[in-house]
Amino acid sequence: MARRIDVTGAGGVRLAAWEYADPPKETDSLRAAPGVLFLHGLTGRASHWAAAARRLAGRYRTVALDQRGHGHSEKPPQAAAHSRAAHVEDAAAAVEQLGLGPALVVGHGMGALTAWQLAAERPELVRGLVSCDMRAAALGAASQREWAQWLGSWPVPFATLADVRKWFGEDDPRVERPDPARGAFYAEVMREGEDGWRPAFEPEQMLRSRETWVYDAHWDDLARVRCPALIVRGLDGELGRAEAQEMVRALPQGAYAEIPDAGHYAHYAHPEAWHAAVEPFLDRIAGGPPAGG
Structure with missing residues (x-):
């Protein structure tokens, strides 16, 4: 069961979060469980972490956040509202307002960058982090x-969700071979309107958000992360092995995990393999003292 909880982010922006657990009879017992905050990637939404959050909910307090501009969270029109600092402040607000800290923070893509920047800026809030398929190198213009x-190039509006799944899973020029999981991934970010299905975000806001980090390298942020950190990549993902291993070396307490037969959406498309790679790390960190306070 997922319970929605709203959080007030940077600048008063309303953020939607979901807690993946049955409502507890004893609030104190829930608060005592280690907190895990899941952060989706650019164009994603909290529901992309639902399977992972539910699986861990028996032993952890698991929360997934719709980041600003995405899903059910507010979409402020000002360009400045989509800065890196705003995203990091939002994640800090979620940890503090929901009583998750020091949390295990798990991020994918842009959400992974937010996770390690949060760990660098607010070490007392982060016990450990998992970074999934996010590069530290500058990507450029x-x-x-x-x-x-x-x-x-998205042929919006889509007439049906089946059309969404087919385009992103087969017809999108970025798809090298049919990928039903990718189609399902993007079907989750669509909403129905009078003329069909469109993304539940403004594409221009996605570009504004991306331009705040795409031109810069982020090695210095990694080097400032003091807590244990796991760098995860799919064998066919966007993060290459050499760069991933260099990221591990840049981290004071870095570790590495690779998921075979997986790409950028490894946590979504290959949940069993993803859990096999990540859960031992989370359990080891949760069992030890907080590292960063």
Whole structure:
């Protein structure tokens, strides 16, 4: 069962979060469980972490956040509202307002960057982190142009969700081979309107958010993370093995996990393999003293 809880983020932006557990009879027993905050990637939403959060909910207090501009959270129109600092402050607000800290923070893509920047800026809030398929190197202007072209190529509105699944899973020029999980992933970020299905976000806001980090390298942020950190990549993901291993070396307490036969959406498309790689790390950190306070 998922219970919605709203959080007030940076600048008063309302953020939607979901706690994946049955409502407890004893609130104190829930508060005593180690907290896990899940952060989705750019264009994603909290529900992409639902399977992972439910699986861990028996032993952890698991919460997934719709980041600003995404899902059911507010979508402020100002460009400045989509800064890196705002995303990090939002994550800190979720940990503090929901009593999760010091939390295990698990992020995918942009959410992983937010996770390690939170750990660097507010070490007392983060016990450990898991970074899934996010690069530390600068991606540059060409990457931003490619993203703008890709977002502009979406044939919206889609007539049906089946059309969404087919396009993202088969027809999207970025798809090298049919991938039903990718189609399902993007079907979750659509909402129905009078003329069909469109994304539950503003593409221009996604580009604004991305341009706040795509031109910069983030090695210094990694080096400032003092808590244990796991770098996770799918064998066919966007993060290459050499860069991932260099990220591990940059971290004072870095570890590495690789998921075979998986790409950028490893946690969503291959949940069993993802859990096999990540759960031992979480259990080890949760069993020890907080590292960063």
